[in-house]
Amino acid sequence: MMPLAFRKKERPAVRKIEIYDTTLRDGSQAEEISFSVEDKLRITEKLDELGVQYIEGGWPGSNPKDAEYFNKVRKLSLSYSVVAAFGSTYKPKHRVEDDYNIKSLLESKARVVTIVGKTWDFHVKELFKIPLQENLEIIYNSISFLKNNVEKVFFDAEHFFDGYKDNPEFALKCVQAAEAAGADCLVLCDTNGGTLPHDLKKIVLGISKRVKVPLGIHVHNDSDCASPHS
Ligand SMILES: [Zn+2]
Structure with a gap:
């Protein structure tokens, strides 16, 4: 039997993994995809239900639709997710x-x-x-x-x-x-x-x-x- 100290050392460290979903920004750039603001708000709620830690809501500097989304998403009462804004x-x-x-x-x-x-x-x-x-x-x-x-x-x-x-x-x-x-x-x-x-x-x-x-x-x-x- 291996000594306990050795086995402890070999055990992989437990690391926390967080999920950051980019569907509403990167995903919306895919072919034949065009989310309305309403679509984006509903998807946000679903991702929150799934327990996603971060939701990338969009690029507010790139189009008025994303800026409107950020105005509206603040009024949703999300229980888990935090909404992130993307830019350069x-x-x-x-x-x-x-x-x-x-x-x-x-x-x-x-x-x-x-x-x-x-x-x-x-x-x-x-x-x-x-x-x-x-x-x-x-x-x-x-x-x-x-x-x-x-x-x-x-x-x-x-x-x-x-x-x-x-x-x-x-x-x-x-x-x-x-x-x-x-x-x-x-x-x-x-x-x-x-x-x-x-x-x-x-x-x-x-x-x-x-x-x-x-x-x-x-x-x-x-x-x-x-x-x-x-
Ligand atoms: Zn990407």
């Missing part, structure tokens, strides 16, 4: 407090905000056309500003796995900037859905050793990796 870091060459998208997030009065930011150096150079250091400042400033105004801020690390494969040091610096700014969860996103499970596992484990805040995962199913296979 402020635009390069803008000031965080003047950015339309950031202001819309605050106007939504959501207690939780999820902010998506670039973590692939290719995108920073080609789309933002700014130095890499400036992207780290954008992430840091966006999150610290929001943290002063809402209860929780989650960081969606966009194209994280593609970025990590190209430039691991920079991708790590991006999530560390979010952590330093007070992000409550670092959500690693496989935005193209092309990362295979063995690579994904290796990268997530590597990142978990370099940051202290909880990690989240948001993967797309473009390569069918999310489907059960025999």
